[in-house]
Amino acid sequence: MLNWLTRLFGAAPARSADLPRPSQPASAPPAVQSGSEGLVRPAARNDVVPSAATPCPRIPLVDRSGQLAGFEVLPPDVMLRRAREGANVATLAAYASMVLASLKPIRAAGRVGLTILPWQLLARPAVLQNVPAGASIVIDGLGAAPEQDARDLIARLQAQHAVVGASDATTLPVQFLFVDARVRSADECRGLIESHRTRQPGMPWAVVNLPDIDAIEAALREGAELAAGRLDRTATPAEKGTPGPQVAKLCRLINQLVGGADTAALAGELRSDVSLSYQLLRHANSPLLGVSRAVDSVDQAVLLMGRDALYRWLTVMLVSAGERRASSRALQEIALARARLFEMLAAQTGAAPQSLFTLGLLSMIDVLLHLPMADAVAPLSLAADLQSALVARSGPLAPLLTLAEQLERRQLEEAKATASLYGGMDTVLAASDAAWAWAAQASADLRG
DSSP states (O other): HHHHHHHHOOOOOOOOOOOOOOOOOOOOOOOOOOOOOOOOOOOOOOSSOOOOTTTOOOEEEEESSSSSEEEEEOOHHHHHHHHHOOTTTTHHHHHHHHOOOOOOOHHTTEEEEEEEEEHHHHHHHHHTOOOOOOOOEEETTTTGSOOHHHHOOOOOOTTTTTTESSOOOOOOOOEEEEEEEETSSSHHHHHHHHHHHHHOOOSSSEEEEEEEEEHHHHHHHHHHEEEEEEOOOOSSOOOOOOOOOHHHHHHHHHHHHHHHHHHHHHHHHHHHHHHHHHHHHHHSSSTTTOOOOOOOOOOHHHHHHHHHHHOOOOOOOOTTOOOOOOHHHHHHHHHHHHOOOOOHTTHHHHSSSHHHHHHHHTHHHHHHHTTOOOOOOTOOOOHHHHHHHIIISSSTHHHHHHHHHHHHTTTTHHHHHHGGGGGGGGHHHHHHHHHHHHHHHHHHHOOO
């Protein structure tokens, strides 16, 4: 039991009778609906609480089915600490309200929206009224609140149709348990999970801040509804190899297109593959392409799309061919969001939008195919700047990859510095929100 924790922390599980009492949390849980996962919360780099005008990055949450279920929007760690230390909560209330407001478009799109906020802030009517229906709210410091105050707060949140979580095993009427692998020792994590399973065996639980995609998938197999962490890192280095036949075929088509092959010849190759023909026709008739009349042949689709749109579709299909992981669908959607974000920032870089779309799309191909990046992109005739950014993390395009990772890991200070290259954090985060919305539609289009 709990093999993923054993692998992660390396110690043998203690007997339940010997488990230490979990330490006071500083965590945030994932949402509980059709399952969900995903989150990274690195340590705060300074002691400055952002102003209420500071945008909040979204952190992807992945569910047990391997799909991207929603997003976590977190306050800075220092804000939670100051609330626990008894700071004047009125000075923090505006930021808390802004965090909650950031969950509203996520919930409006039908996805999990999760945050963690101190009980002292959530108890304020001006903050509580901003909680969106269906939002997943972890109450930080719940165990330190007077019991009746805690019960009243939970009741008020649930009256607003929030899904309420706690980061300690409790008899209070919460709806899910949150475990943060960053702030707890191995024994504390095990103790919290085992205590939770004993007291309320039917209540969902989630774990975040795991170190790699393998630990995330293992936690979900062990029963977590949600698991989060480094989605772009594997536990063991990928072995050198070559992509499978479908990936190789897509790479060949992409190379032929880039090399100037006649579109009629490309249409002929596509017609020879039933699956690709079906996918192409479905895409050509989807709202994403915006064609006003029905497209009923591969040749017609290729002609209407043109070379640029065909290249874009082929690279998307290349990423969607990576189905070797349980979380492939989430990884594919994250890659699509990165692609769209980079494309939207093209005006800030002077680079071609199509090149930046390709950069984002291929940025997780190594994890999807479980190959070293150099091997994963070797079959493609990539431009030198794309090759150096993806394989060596060098050159003028590499900071875009860094920016995406910083946003997904909530490294706010680092992201702010990198975002200054692309118009600043407000510009980047507005583009990021739009990119996530586009990726959701594109991912749905891919799945039919």
